[in-house]
Amino acid sequence: MLKVENINKSFKEKEVLKDISFEIKKNSIVGLLGPNGAGKTTLMRIIVGFYSASNGKILWDGKKVDTRSEKHKSRIGYLPENNPLYMNLTGGEYLEYISELKQISKEEIKEEIFKVAQQCGIQNVLSQQIETLSKGYKQRVGLAAALLGDPKILILDEPTSGLDPNQIIEIRDLIKGLSKNKMILISTHILPEAREICERLIIINRGEIALNEETKKIKNLEKKFVELTA
């Protein structure tokens, strides 16, 4: 179980996260909702070790972790906002590069790439340059990279943003399938999507948690969201 405890983050004088606490249980999807600039991406960046928190801690199975440590980072698969990729590489080259940086042994890399490519349905485009892929396939390549090394937790920052409705359904189904053996933290702007795939929803507004509740207990999410973030 991953627990976020009393996380605060300031950039210079500006406090962007205030006393954030929540937990993600095994085999569950937690949705992070909030208006633009609420602090969702900053929070995700702290969990993956890209930023360090000004205060507070992250716990893994009850033990405090150094988010910049190799051990912590190897537990995490991260798909940042806008899915940054190296456009000049092929999907296969990109996955190989990420595999090497994830310390996957040379003997296992091919097998690992084959596995995640199959999971994400990109076997047929691995030899294609990423730049030439459709947005949906690019998203799958980013997701496949996050899945390399079988991380225990997936952090997905707006994984369906900018996709067409068919692609959204495909990626959503993929994420749902992945939650069978992983913890997933997903940020999204699409409320119906959050309601459909997340067991628990956290609404962040101006750096603070405005709601942390099981999805099934939230009645009229749209209205609640507007009330809490207006």
Added chain:
Amino acid sequence: MKNIITIAKKEWRNYFSSPVGYVFAGLLLVVVNWLFFSNFFIGGQADLNPYWSNFSLILSLFVPAISMNLIAEEKKNSTWEVLLSLPINEKELVLGKFLGCALYLLFTILLSLPVIITVYVLGKPDVGLIIGGFVGILLLSLSYLSVGIFVSSLSNQAIVGFLGSSVILLVNSLMGQEILLSRVPSFAKDFIGGLSVNFRSANFSSGAISIGDLVFFISWIIIFITLTIISLKSRNK
């Protein structure tokens, strides 16, 4: 170390996966050789000093051009966010990028070997001077590269990296030129001149290899690489 090599391999491949790497290297050699051979036969001496001098001048534009993207592009495309969420740290990222680009520079410098061999066959210059020139130009290019990677880390705009490092290298080059040194008080002359990487590199090509110069180059490179790492870490502020 494994991460450094992985990143270096990717950087190295980047230069050769598109025409850019070949065009830059080709252009550098054409200009340097043209400048050198346009006066070579008039002088009638197998002297490689003008060759190294031309090389260092062109490198002050070439290195900012090939290093301007090293970190700036990772920042612009947010791929550094992916990299730094993996089990690697800022030091490995910077050293990997530096090593990959340094190997490309070494490759480019080695392309000048046919010219050196030609001059050697024609006039048998001192081998020590040739080796000194090579070492000097290699250390000079690595010093330029360390400035290039540092300035590249300050912004996500490649052009800022190019202009910033070109200006720093130009000012540093001027610090070793008589045109500037003649205007400073005599007690400060040696100090200011000694801070110029071109001035130090010229010592090598004239055969005067000293521990002091070597320590200067190594310190210069370490300082700028450390500044690059600090610059990447400052994202937290």
